[in-house]
Amino acid sequence: MYQMVQYNVLVVDDEKEIRDAIEIYLKNEGITVLKAKDGIEALDILHQHEVHLIILDVMMPRLDGISATYKIREQKNIPIIILSAKSEDTDKILGLQVGADDYITKPFNPMELVARVKSQLRRYVSLGTFEGANKVIDLNGLTLDPVSKEVKAHGEIVKLTPIEYKIVELLMTNAGRVFSISEIYERVWKEPNYNAENTVAVHIRKIREKIEIDSKNPRFLKVVWGIGYKMEK
Amino acid sequence: MYQMVQYNVLVVDDEKEIRDAIEIYLKNEGITVLKAKDGIEALDILHQHEVHLIILDVMMPRLDGISATYKIREQKNIPIIILSAKSEDTDKILGLQVGADDYITKPFNPMELVARVKSQLRRYVSLGTFEGANKVIDLNGLTLDPVSKEVKAHGEIVKLTPIEYKIVELLMTNAGRVFSISEIYERVWKEPNYNAENTVAVHIRKIREKIEIDSKNPRFLKVVWGIGYKMEK
DNA sequence: AATTTTCTTAAGAATTACTTAAGATTGTAT
DNA sequence: ATACAATCTTAAGTAATTCTTAAGAAAATT
Incomplete structure (x- = not known):
């Protein structure tokens, strides 16, 4: 939602x-x-x-x-x-x-x-009755504006697809926390993960391509081996 | 207060x-x-x-x-x-x-x-006696006057139907913010949306026809894929 | 060092979302 | 009652995204 x-x-x-x-x-x-x-x-x-x-x-x-x-x-x-x-x-x-x-x-x-x-x-x-979430998140220059749904990296607006955006939103609003591939899948797709390991990996790759200067040495979206991915705080 | x-x-x-x-x-x-x-x-x-x-x-x-x-x-x-x-x-x-x-x-x-x-x-x-609500909004030449309820594009007055006007008003008073089709429907019609995706899409099309020079390459009313529509700030 | 596991990357196929057109329906004015 | 305008529905075309497959690279394990 x-x-x-x-x-x-x-x-x-x-x-x-x-x-x-x-x-x-x-x-x-x-x-x-x-x-x-x-x-x-x-x-x-x-x-x-x-x-x-x-x-x-x-x-x-x-x-x-x-x-x-x-x-x-x-x-x-x-x-x-x-x-x-x-x-x-x-x-x-x-x-x-x-x-x-x-x-x-x-x-x-x-x-x-x-x-x-x-x-x-x-x-x-x-209505703002419920505290939270309309603030711009800024993680060392990677920013996400939940209102305009815009992500900027190095000052440039990054054009993300809906799924990419949701993944980035999930990771950025919980920066530092590691999410397993299953967890990412379930929270973004809203359905249990059956065999989607690769699917998520592909999206991670695309995201890196867009937000990282050097996607081989990611500064923002890091892998935690054997566990999952996280956004650097 | x-x-x-x-x-x-x-x-x-x-x-x-x-x-x-x-x-x-x-x-x-x-x-x-x-x-x-x-x-x-x-x-x-x-x-x-x-x-x-x-x-x-x-x-x-x-x-x-x-x-x-x-x-x-x-x-x-x-x-x-x-x-x-x-x-x-x-x-x-x-x-x-x-x-x-x-x-x-x-x-x-x-x-x-x-x-x-x-x-x-x-x-x-x-804002004194009112002003705020009554200020003309100008977004790169697309203007909306809340008092006379007139919208002008490229200097010309655009004749909008009531629903069209409400949609434009919503988007222009929140320029830059992305609204999902559901959100647009709910805020204009004042009732929850189930199946009105296409209805809104049709109105968007009509609006573009009226305010855009080239409705295939809209300059004002833009789509954000998989998320919704917004008015360019 | 060899092997296994996990992760990254690429390209094409499948799916989904958006745009557009045309006709049906509803509402309003004459 | 008729004509007109606005709105909604349907359906088909088009564009963009997402998924699948598969192969290569990096990290961990033995």
Whole structure:
């Protein structure tokens, strides 16, 4: 998705089937899912984990969705998406209008759910409510601007392809940390690595060609033998 | 807020719940809130009090939001934020853009409302009577005048449709920043994107046809492969 | 020093993303 | 009701990127 950040979404619904279904759809997008079956449990999880968005069923045993919304708002400013059955009283949903950021009626289209979740996360991040990531990163003259998506090396703008950019972004935002090829693959492609060792290596090569003066003696993108690659801090 | 100034915000909505909720959030930020339940009442209050910003519901009995916007603009230059339900016709809201400075769809996140209110107030105050929002943007000869809503390329006025204008405005006020197709769709249409990739692409094409000399080699509206589009700074 | 493993490099094939055109649909004005 | 304009959909063409294959070089191991 957006900026190489790992998002945690809390799904609160009393039906296990729904919780699990949503989990599948979101995991597919590289989003981590936490689950709770009622409002009380939800508040509990909120205390223990960093959560970036909540999907909340209106009708729940123990602390229903509406009350939960208020409780959550007292503590956190994270986006809330309300889930409700079509049949349920419109007035109730109206009352929610001030507390929630969006709502979806059941049955829902998985694509729609995913789109709305992503959209809210994006807004949350771009509103700056969520600390992080719009600063230019500068590592000894290699710079990355996450807003304009521009990378400069030795003062020159480097034209990177989307995958190359994502790899550079991952390594630069975690400069000094070594990533195995598998890890790079999984975090950039958002799917498990099966046989992609070479694929990543090829991209590393292309990147070096573009950002390094002498790609045989890389100053920025270094290999850590037998382990992986890192960006020099 | 900073600057020790007392701001007065007028909230115009026919639902009491919403008026009250907004009052709570804004008071929390040290902002004074005045309330009206329709356009007529709003104009009344405007005559009696100094108001720095208005939050206006589109759908209201007696003098609806749209007409109210025009009436207010005849007299004052203060920022107007439009509130509208998701269901309400996007085109109508688009048309409104002429009078308003920002708009928010219900349901909304209180934090977002507060953020937008503060941002408008900051602009209004720090730039005198307005200026900021009303400055002509000039990017190497492509100009956009937010007051007359006119775009000129190579000295000629370009006739843009409402959607086209909104896209150009978004890109020009954030020149250099890359927007994904999803982001463009969400910020212009105010709803999450699932399948509108092509829709946006078509508008981009139409815009290029109008503002570029050679739309095959665009000088202003550039693509960033695999990521999105941007307006050249 | 020989062998194995891991990494680098190159070129062409496959895939994906973008552009463009034309017609269908929707909305607005007369 | 009709005409007109704006917007959306579909589909095909074009450009750019990504992947695969395979061979050679460097580091580690024996």
